[in-house]
Amino acid sequence: MALSGLDIYKILPKTNCKECGFVTCLAFAMQLAKKGVEAGKCPYLSEEAGNILADAGRPPINLVSIGSGEGCLKVGNETVLFRHEEKFRNPCGIGFIIDDVLPEEQIKRTASRLGGVSFERVGQILKPDVIAVRQSSNSAEKFAAAVKAAVDASGLNPVLMPSDASGLRAALEAVKGAAPLIYRVTKDNIREFMPLAAQARVPAAVYGDTLEEQAELVKELNGGGVAQILLDTGEQEPRERIWRLTQWRRQALKKNNRLLGYPAVTVLKGKDPYSVAVEAAGDICKYAGLILLEVSEAEETLALLTLRQNIYSDPQKPLQIEPKVYTIGNAGKESPVLITTNFSLTYFTVLGEVESSKVPSYIVSVDTEGMSVLTAWAAEKFTPEKITDSLQKFGVSGLVGHNRLIIPGYVAMMSGNLEEKSGWEVVVGPKEASGLPAFLKNLS
Amino acid sequence: MKLMNNVTLISGETKMSRQEEMLEKWQGEVFTCVIGAKKDEGGTRGSVVKVGGEKTLPFLDKEGSLPNTAAVALEIFDVPPADWPEELVAAYGGVTANPLEWADACVRKFGAELLCVKLAGAHPDAGGRSPEQEAAFLSKLAAAVNVPLIVRGCGDDVKDNTLLPLCSEALKGERCLFGSASQDNYKTLTAAVTADGHGIIAESPIDLNIAKQLNILISDLGLPLERIVMDPTIGALGYGLEYAYSIMERARLAALSGDRNVACPFICFTGQETWKVKEAVAARADFPHWGDKEKRGILWEAVTASALLQAGADILVMRHPKAAEEIKKYACHR
Numbered sequence A: 001m002a003l004s005g006l007d008i009y010k011i012l013p014k015t016n017c018k019e020c021g022f023v024t025c026l027a028f029a030m031q032l033a034k035k036g037v038e039a040g041k042c043p044y045l046s047e048e049a050g051n052i053l054a055d056a057g058r059p060p061i062n063l064v065s066i067g068s069g070e071g072c073l074k075v076g077n078e079t080v081l082f083r084h085e086e087k088f089r090n091p092c093g094i095g096f097i098i099d100d101v102l103p104e105e106q107i108k109r110t111a112s113r114l115g116g117v118s119f120e121r122v123g124q125i126l127k128p129d130v131i132a133v134r135q136s137s138n139s140a141e142k143f144a145a146a147v148k149a150a151v152d153a154s155g156l157n158p159v160l161m162p163s164d165a166s167g168l169r170a171a172l173e174a175v176k177g178a179a180p181l182i183y184r185v186t187k188d189n190i191r192e193f194m195p196l197a198a199q200a201r202v203p204a205a206v207y208g209d210t211l212e213e214q215a216e217l218v219k220e221l222n223g224g225g226v227a228q229i230l231l232d233t234g235e236q237e238p239r240e241r242i243w244r245l246t247q248w249r250r251q252a253l254k255k256n257n258r259l260l261g262y263p264a265v266t267v268l269k270g271k272d273p274y275s276v277a278v279e280a281a282g283d284i285c286k287y288a289g290l291i292l293l294e295v296s297e298a299e300e301t302l303a304l305l306t307l308r309q310n311i312y313s314d315p316q317k318p319l320q321i322e323p324k325v326y327t328i329g330n331a332g333k334e335s336p337v338l339i340t341t342n343f344s345l346t347y348f349t350v351l352g353e354v355e356s357s358k359v360p361s362y363i364v365s366v367d368t369e370g371m372s373v374l375t376a377w378a379a380e381k382f383t384p385e386k387i388t389d390s391l392q393k394f395g396v397s398g399l400v401g402h403n404r405l406i407i408p409g410y411v412a413m414m415s416g417n418l419e420e421k422s423g424w425e426v427v428v429g430p431k432e433a434s435g436l437p438a439f440l441k442n443l444s
Numbered sequence B: 001m002k003l004m005n006n007v008t009l010i011s012g013e014t015k016m017s018r019q020e021e022m023l024e025k026w027q028g029e030v031f032t033c034v035i036g037a038k039k040d041e042g043g044t045r046g047s048v049v050k051v052g053g054e055k056t057l058p059f060l061d062k063e064g065s066l067p068n069t070a071a072v073a074l075e076i077f078d079v080p081p082a083d084w085p086e087e088l089v090a091a092y093g094g095v096t097a098n099p100l101e102w103a104d105a106c107v108r109k110f111g112a113e114l115l116c117v118k119l120a121g122a123h124p125d126a127g128g129r130s131p132e133q134e135a136a137f138l139s140k141l142a143a144a145v146n147v148p149l150i151v152r153g154c155g156d157d158v159k160d161n162t163l164l165p166l167c168s169e170a171l172k173g174e175r176c177l178f179g180s181a182s183q184d185n186y187k188t189l190t191a192a193v194t195a196d197g198h199g200i201i202a203e204s205p206i207d208l209n210i211a212k213q214l215n216i217l218i219s220d221l222g223l224p225l226e227r228i229v230m231d232p233t234i235g236a237l238g239y240g241l242e243y244a245y246s247i248m249e250r251a252r253l254a255a256l257s258g259d260r261n262v263a264c265p266f267i268c269f270t271g272q273e274t275w276k277v278k279e280a281v282a283a284r285a286d287f288p289h290w291g292d293k294e295k296r297g298i299l300w301e302a303v304t305a306s307a308l309l310q311a312g313a314d315i316l317v318m319r320h321p322k323a324a325e326e327i328k329k330y331a332c333h334r
């Protein structure tokens, strides 16, 4: 947490030697507090003061990475409790658990399916982030082989869920360099797990029954050389899980509690896809950094990845696109002209439907300052005048050989007025974008 | 706590880092709104549903009271629904063709604690059933099921202003929830529900200031804030859900901080918003990598509702009975 200039001054040498380039230590301290200068500019800084300053510079919730290379998952570094205050920074990881007792062929098949899961929404690609392998067998070799197979076949970031130290050791060896997350360190296994995590320099999830035990284990891990940590909620009912997740975030952000300043992981067991998805949705909203699920059907994955995208979008910035004419497919003189707003959600929804209709079209995105159709209409940002202006500005009449304009069904009431103002013939389209494919097909 | 502290010190275990939970103590609370009236209160309902009353944020009842579980309502229409996807219709086993049978199935078969009826058939574009017809239908509905009712107009302001007062009168004393009042059209409905002992749904377009303003306007006309629930106009998952989500969080934080004028419970029409989006209705053949169609729709509605519960939803009006069942299960954890 930020130190004040005075706090910093107290730990400076107070000799006013000017070597830092400032007239006094106090002036230097003030600049440091504002982050206008590096602490290293003072050659006489004590080691202790250096540590205090470095610690104060750390984010209240550590950034932790799982996996190696470009596709690694980075979570943490969050700064707020509520997304309207500031964008949630690092979208929580979502991944799936595979059991090592499954036949290797099946592990490979499932892992390769999960690795290939990818959805496109509003111009972004949504993918799961990790694959977790749980040791249910009592063979370290079997576990290690399953881990290797799953990671190789999926290309996802690995999470190891060993049942004991020999399993962990074998698995770490099998995916050396892949920076897997170890799930999980507890008071019962910390003596064996900690040295392995420290030596492999990999992140570890840690579970304690109480806040105190959790903090105590984190302290021990820090001392033992494990710096990358995730806090595990353990198998709790939803209410308790949300309580813990909220506590940790509060402790880190409001109390600068270093021992709880780490992202959190939740594991959702159970085979009922509905309750797993419903509970995971709550955890996405309320502060989980990583969620591991036992079910992995496409429907759940799509819903949860979409929720993550929603919750982690920037609340300050209404998602806008550039207002202009967009050419979809091989559009020409006879192609329909559709009018919509420049709210990106609206535009991409319309775009998706136009694309799936396979009817080449022009979409005119009117500058509504990022508002959706009805909101913009109510705020008079989506009016016959505005639409007429846009048509002229973008030279739409030069693109087509007809003068038919399709407007969203929700603003049917402006038809007459718009025809008068623009000189175009107005056709009222469907209210919902999902009605567009049928509408466009009937048009031709 | 104190005692343990001393024990720790005496036993010399000063290494143990003391960790104290951080509890928020809020000054404000959400109004409790009661829906439904039993015989002793002048109605004929078999049960009442209480919503609101929260003294902290959702699920955090370790630090403040959350006296009422979020209520889950199933939604029916006064006419067979024209635009419901076939999976949704099929989930009701064919009874949607007859609204009274449909209502009965919601309550008896699917255990709905609340029933929301939208008078879609009154809309000028949908046949334009008369206010008298609708009022008579509602009287029959009230006799057929005994759970508390939520009644919504057809969405056409002019029509609703003749329709809803008559419907309100027909259900006088049943303490229903009537909707919707908006900033431009609240007087007629407010007067009607005030006179007939109902509550009101105040709808605002994803805007906290308008929501607050509308509550003030309505309560200025004499309907107490305890009889208002707020509809923040939600979008479905993937379709602007996060906008209403944050408006709700902001409103709830303001309410807990003591702003009475936004301290009404929230109602969210998750079913209505979900069952028109592509992810809920598109055929599997069109999107093979999206998985099973029916499950996808149910999940879309359930995940939307789950997120809204975290934002503070008090009443979720849902369409798929399976999604409603899952959400009720989750809501009971709070």
Ligand code: SF4
Pocket (backbone or CB within 6 Å): A012, A013, A014, A015, A016, A017, A018, A019, A020, A021, A022, A023, A024, A025, A028, A041, A042, A043, A044, A045
């Ligand atoms: S170099 Fe260090 S000791 Fe010298 S004036 Fe600057 S802050 Fe003070």
